[in-house]
Amino acid sequence: DARVTQTPRHKVTEMGQEVTMRCQPILGHNTVFWYRQTMMQGLELLAYFRNRAPLDDSGMPKDRFSAEMPDATLATLKIQPSEPRDSAVYFCASGLVVLSGSGNTIYFGEGSWLTVV
Amino acid sequence: KQEVTQIPAALSVPEGENLVLNCSFTDSAIYNLQWFRQDPGKGLTSLLLIQSSQREQTSGRLNASLDKSSGRSTLYIAASQPGDSATYLCAVSGGTSYGKLTFGQGTILTVHP
Secondary structure, three states: OOOOEEEOOEEEEOOOOOEEEEEEOOOOOOEEEEEEEEOOOEEEEEEEEEOOEEEEOOOOOOOOEEEEEEEOOEEEEEEOOOOHHHOEEEEEEEEOOOOOOOOOOEEEOOOEEEEEO | OOOEEEEOOEEEEEOOOOEEEEEEEOOOOEEEEEEEEEOOOOOEEEEEEEEOOOOEEEEOOEEEEEEOOOOEEEEEEOOOOHHHOEEEEEEEEEOOOOOOEEEOOOEEEEEEO
């Protein structure tokens, strides 16, 4: 049963520390997303990639966040330095997105629950 | 900028009731609309996807409709069960940035026995 895999599932870190979250998208999917979920803001898109190329990272604070796809099986989201306001659930999602035809269902991982103290 | 609104924010019903969750979006130039379910502490599970050219999709006790011109979608749940208790999220994919989803804030559904 194909699924999006995220690590770590839970992370507690001190302010100022670097945090790296990893995602293995579903094999064959061409689009990978990073979302952040908080009670106040709901789900916000941070960045996404198509065929490993970054398409949009306008939702991401550029000074401390970075997202990369070193290869088709790995996407990373890094926060350096982390701050308490970064505490949230970070979801990775993937999909096979095409312009025409059926499909385009987006599949989400279980999330990385980050607490910055 | 696309905005998605879900009403109601929370809903509590007795088991067995049929119910409707509402979703509206401001920009009708969408590529598709997806309904997701999220259980506490879990990720999102896709329930139904409706392409912009479609009017509705059905899966078991779930039926989702789409009226693109008016910017509305509904999720109908028949014969609700306690196991349906979760947060239901509506998301639209924009016409010029296909794949990128804009989410509503969700409806928290509680079905009590």
